[in-house]
Amino acid sequence: VTRAPVLLRSVLTELKHHFREVLDERRLSLDIEQIGDVPFIEADPSLIYKMFYQLLSNAIKYTPDGGAIRITAWLADVDGVGPAVAVAVEDSGVGIDPAHHALIFEKFYQVGTAAQHSSGKTTFKGGGPGLGLALVKGAVEAHGGMVWVESEGCDERRCPGSVFKVVLPLHAPDQS
Numbered sequence: 001v002t003r004a005p006v007l008l009r010s011v012l013t014e015l016k017h018h019f020r021e022v023l024d025e026r027r028l029s030l031d032i033e034q035i036g037d038v039p040f041i042e043a044d045p046s047l048i049y050k051m052f053y054q055l056l057s058n059a060i061k062y063t064p065d066g067g068a069i070r071i072t073a074w075l076a077d078v079d080g081v082g083p084a085v086a087v088a089v090e091d092s093g094v095g096i097d098p099a100h101h102a103l104i105f106e107k108f109y110q111v112g113t114a115a116q117h118s119s120g121k122t123t124f125k126g127g128g129p130g131l132g133l134a135l136v137k138g139a140v141e142a143h144g145g146m147v148w149v150e151s152e153g154c155d156e157r158r159c160p161g162s163v164f165k166v167v168l169p170l171h172a173p174d175q176s
Contacts (some may be wrong), residue, residue: 001142003172005040006048008073008085015049015056026065030056035074041085042172043143051139054132055089055164063093064159076167081145083170088163095160096151104149105137140166144173 012032016023023030041048059069069091076086096104140147151162 001044001047001172003042004045006043006045007040008038008048008052008087008168009034011045011049011052012071012073015052018053019056019060022060026060028060028063028065029068031068031070033070033072035072038073038075038085039170041168041170043168044139047139047142048168051136051166052087052089054136055166058132058164059089059091059093059162062162063091064156067092067159078146078167081167081169084145084167085170087166087168089166090161090163092159092161094156095154096149096162097154098151101149101151105133105147107131107134136164136166140168144169 009032016030016032019030022028056069056071063069069089071087071089073085073087076084078084078086137147145166145168147164147166149162149164152160154160
């Protein structure tokens with residue numbers, strides 16, 4: 001992992017701009033909030049971008065037209081990680097069954113059957129090969145961080161949503 005100073009707010013703003021067209025097209029709101037001062041982190045800029053691209057792409061994909069996505073970042077001190085930046089990517093989407101919470105981060109894992117998915121990176125319920133969240137997990141762990149999802153369940157009518165939480169250390173873990 002190549003490390004350089006990365007300002008998450010800049011990465012997230014760049015991604016909001018990248019997805020602007022589809023957000024407008026699907027009438028999705030995307031709010032980026034920062035609680036307090038969130039400093040630079042020592043991280044691989046390319047991996048961080050790809051990781052948040054995947055999380056945002058999934059939030060767009062599983063949020064019905066007219067829904068809302070909120071990304072919140074804050075400074076935290078986390079057991080096992082130390083001083084870190086915590087980020088929550090929250091959507092008003094269909095949600096994820098708790099039975100799938102750990103599995104969705106595995107390579108090639110897909111929720112539901114292929115017949116239920118449409119194709120497209122940002123189409124509602126657009127399918128993919130099941131590599132996005134595995135990439136997220138790998139990138140987070142390569143930085144010495146943690147990632148998990150919170151969702152009460154999957155319900156396409158009620159749309160309980162999901163919150164993906166990422167914790168990234170401010171400084172690279174000791175390589176000793």
